[in-house]
Amino acid sequence: MSSIYSEIILDYYRYPRNKGSLPRAQIHARDTNPLCGDVVEMQLELDERNIVKDVKFNGQGCAISQASASMLTELVKGKTVDDVRKISKEDVLSLIGGQLTAVRLKCALLSLKVLKTGVYDYIGSTDATKEEPSIL
Amino acid sequence: MLRRRWVGASSSTSPKATSHAVAAIASYRKARNRLPGLAVPKSTTPTTKLPLTFPGQLAQSTVRGYATQKQATAYIHGKEPYDVEKVRHDFPILKRIINGKPLAYLDSAATTQKPRDVIDELTRFYNEYNANVHRGVYKISEEATAAYEEARAKIARLINASSPSEIIFVRGTTEAINLVAQSWGRTNIGLGDGIILTEMEHHSNIVPWQLLAKERGAHLKYVGLTDDGHLIHDDFRLHLESGGIKLVTMTHVSNVLGTINPVREYVREAHKQGCPVLVDAAQSVPHIPVDVRDLDCDFLAFSGHKMCGPTGIGVLFAKKTQLEEMPPYHGGGEMIREVHLYESTWKDSPYKFEAGTTNIAGAIGLGKAVDYVSELGLRNIQGHERELTEYAHDRLGKVKGIRIYGPENPGTKAGVISFNLGDVHAHDMATLLDEDGIAVRSGHHCAQPLMERLGVSSTTRASVYLYNNEEEIDRLAESVKRAGRIFKI
Numbered sequence: 001m002s003s004i005y006s007e008i009i010l011d012y013y014r015y016p017r018n019k020g021s022l023p024r025a026q027i028h029a030r031d032t033n034p035l036c037g038d039v040v041e042m043q044l045e046l047d048e049r050n051i052v053k054d055v056k057f058n059g060q061g062c063a064i065s066q067a068s069a070s071m072l073t074e075l076v077k078g079k080t081v082d083d084v085r086k087i088s089k090e091d092v093l094s095l096i097g098g099q100l101t102a103v104r105l106k107c108a109l110l111s112l113k114v115l116k117t118g119v120y121d122y123i124g125s126t127d128a129t130k131e132e133p134s135i136l
Numbered sequence: 137m138l139r140r141r142w143v144g145a146s147s148s149t150s151p152k153a154t155s156h157a158v159a160a161i162a163s164y165r166k167a168r169n170r171l172p173g174l175a176v177p178k179s180t181t182p183t184t185k186l187p188l189t190f191p192g193q194l195a196q197s198t199v200r201g202y203a204t205q206k207q208a209t210a211y212i213h214g215k216e217p218y219d220v221e222k223v224r225h226d227f228p229i230l231k232r233i234i235n236g237k238p239l240a241y242l243d244s245a246a247t248t249q250k251p252r253d254v255i256d257e258l259t260r261f262y263n264e265y266n267a268n269v270h271r272g273v274y275k276i277s278e279e280a281t282a283a284y285e286e287a288r289a290k291i292a293r294l295i296n297a298s299s300p301s302e303i304i305f306v307r308g309t310t311e312a313i314n315l316v317a318q319s320w321g322r323t324n325i326g327l328g329d330g331i332i333l334t335e336m337e338h339h340s341n342i343v344p345w346q347l348l349a350k351e352r353g354a355h356l357k358y359v360g361l362t363d364d365g366h367l368i369h370d371d372f373r374l375h376l377e378s379g380g381i382k383l384v385t386m387t388h389v390s391n392v393l394g395t396i397n398p399v400r401e402y403v404r405e406a407h408k409q410g411c412p413v414l415v416d417a418a419q420s421v422p423h424i425p426v427d428v429r430d431l432d433c434d435f436l437a438f439s440g441h442k443m444c445g446p447t448g449i450g451v452l453f454a455k456k457t458q459l460e461e462m463p464p465y466h467g468g469g470e471m472i473r474e475v476h477l478y479e480s481t482w483k484d485s486p487y488k489f490e491a492g493t494t495n496i497a498g499a500i501g502l503g504k505a506v507d508y509v510s511e512l513g514l515r516n517i518q519g520h521e522r523e524l525t526e527y528a529h530d531r532l533g534k535v536k537g538i539r540i541y542g543p544e545n546p547g548t549k550a551g552v553i554s555f556n557l558g559d560v561h562a563h564d565m566a567t568l569l570d571e572d573g574i575a576v577r578s579g580h581h582c583a584q585p586l587m588e589r590l591g592v593s594s595t596t597r598a599s600v601y602l603y604n605n606e607e608e609i610d611r612l613a614e615s616v617k618r619a620g621r622i623f624k625i
Contacts, residue, residue, distance in 0.1 A: 003568065003571060003622060004567065005564065005567075005568065005622050005623070010622070010623060010624070035579065036561075036563045036578075036579060036594070037579065037580060037593045037594055038563075060593065061561060061563075061593075062561035062562075062563040062564045063560075063561060063564045063623075064563075064564065064567075101567070101570075104563070104567055107563065
C-alpha cells in the first residue's frame with residue numbers, strides 16, 4: 001500500500017509556506033477538529049479589487065491538516081474572493097494526492113472549511129457549509 | 137486485590153497464592169519458567185498458522201464455569217502455560233486481513249474483540265429464548281430471566297460482591313458514574329461540599345461531577361500527577377484533610393498511562409474521614425483480579441465491551457447500604473412496586489435502578505464473557521499482558537526518537553503503552569500503522585486534562601489484551617520504525 005505521506009506532504013509539514021499572521025487581514029477565521037485536536041487559523045489580506053494580496057495560516061496538528069493548510073494558502077494567493085469561494089474539496093484533495101480514509105478527510109479539509117467560513121463571513125452569507133454538506 | 141473466596145481452595149498448595157497479587161504474578165512467572173515447554177524460544181511457536189476453519193468445538197467443549205479460579209491456579213502451578221495461540225482461535229475477527237496484512241488489534245483499551253462463545257450466545261438468545269424478563273410466565277421468558285439473573289450472579293462472583301443485588305446493569309461505565317452522580321450525588325452533595333478526583337481521569341469520570349458540582353454549588357479538587365504518571369499522595373491527603381469532602385472518585389487503571397493506582401490505600405484513608413469512594417474500573421476489571429470487598433470501595437463501575445462482552449452493557453457495583461439510601465435514577469416500568477396517580481413506591485435494588493426493558497441480550501452476553509475471562513483466569517491474563525507490556529517497552533524503547541509516557545517500569549503497570557515519535561503527530565502515526573494492518577488509538581483518549589499535564593496534544597496508544605502476542609508487538613515496533621524513516625526522525 002502506498003503511503004499518503006509523500007515527500008511533498010512532509011516538506012510542507014516541516015517547512016510550511018505562508019505560516020504566520022497578518023495584522024491587517026480583512027478575513028480571519030479559525031476552527032478546530034475536536035476529534036484530532038487539529039487547529040487551523042486563516043488570515044487573508046485583500047486589495048481594493050477583492051483580490052487576495054497576502055495570506056497566512058497558523059495552527060497545529062497532524063501533517064495532513066498542516067500541509068493542506070499551507071498548500072491552500074499558495075492556491076488562494078492572487079485569486080479574487082469569488083474564486084476562493086469556488087475552491088472545491090476535490091481541488092484540495094488533488095493537491096494532497098493519495099487516498100485518505102473518511103476520518104482523515106476531515107484533517108485534510110479543515111483548512112478549506114476555515115477558509116470558506118472566513119470568506120462567507122466577509123461576503124455576508126452565514127451558511128459556509130452549504131457547498132460541502134457531506135464532509136464539512 | 138485478591139479474590140479470597142476462590143483462591144482459598146488452592147492455598148494449601150501454594151501459600152503465595154493468598155499473598156498480594158504482585159506476588160501471585162511473580163510466582164506464576166517463576167512457575168512458567170520452570171515448565172519444560174517454555175524452554176523453547178517463543179519465536180518458534182507457529183504464530184501465523186491460524187487454521188482456515190474456526191475450531192469452535194475446541195472452545196465449546198471446555199467447561200465454562202465458576203470453579204474457574206481453580207483452573208487458573210492450575211495454570212499457575214505449571215499444568216499448562218498460557219497458550220495465547222489457542223486463545224486467538226476463539227476470536228474470529230483476528231483472521232481478518234487489513235491492507236494485505238493480518239489484523240494486529242492493539243486497541244483493546246477502547247473496546248475488546250469478542251470470542252466465539254459470546255457471539256454464539258447472543259445468537260442463541262435471539263434464536264431460542266428471546267423474551268422480556270421478570271414478567272412473562274411462559275417458558276422462554278423464564279429461561280431469559282434465569283440467564284439474565286445468572287449473568288448478574290456471575291458478575292457478583294467475578295468481583296466478589298456480597299450479593300448479586302449489589303450489581304446493577306447499566307449501559308457502560310459512563311452511565312454507571314452518571315447514575316451515582318445523579319442519584320447519590322444529588323442526595324448527598326450540597327453547597328460548598330468537595331469532590332476529590334485525579335488528573336488522570338477519563339472524561340466520563342470528570343464531566344458528570346462538573347455537572348453535579350455546578351448544580352449543587354460544590355467544588356472539585358484534583359490529585360496531581362508525578363512526571364512518570366503516578367498520583368501525588370500528599371495532594372490527596374491535603375485535599376482530604378481540607379474538610380467538606382463528600383466523595384472521592386478515581387480510576388483504578390489509567391486508560392492512557394496504564395498506571396495502576398493504589399485504590400485500596402486511598403479507600404482506607406477516605407473512609408477514615410467518613411468519605412465514600414467510587415472506582416472507575418473500566419480498565420481494571422477486564423485485566424486484573426478485582427475484589428470489591430478487598431478494595432472496600434463504595435461504588436465501582438465498568439463496561440462489558442472492554443472485557444469481551446457486547447457493547448451497551450456495563451455494571452455499577454454499589455454497597456447495599458448505599459443502594460438502600462439512594463433514590464431511583466430513571467423512572468418507569470420494571471422498577472416499581474406500586475404506581476398510583478400521584479405517587480409510587482420502588483422495588484428493592486438492583487431493580488430500583490433498572491427502569492424499562494434493559495439490555496437483556498447484552499447482559500447475557502456479558503455473563504458469557506465473564507465465563508470466558510474467568511476460565512482463563514484474571515491472574516493469568518494479567519501475567520500475559522505484563523509480559524507483553526514489558527516486551528513492548530523493550531522493543532519500542534529502542535526506537536530512535538520515541539517517548540513513552542507513564543510509569544517507567546512496565547512490570548508495575550497495565551497493558552497500555554502511550555507514546556510519541558519525534559514530531560510525528562499521533563494521527564499520522566496511527567494512519568501509518570493502519571497501512572500495516574495495525575489498529576491503535578491516537579488522540580487525547582478522552583483525557584484532555586491528562587494531556588495538558590503531559591504537555592502534549594495527543595499520543596499514540598497501543599493497548600494489549602488476552603489475545604495479543606509478541607509477533608504483533610514486533611510488527612508494531614517495525615511499523616513505528618518505518619514511520620520514523622518516512623518522517624526522517
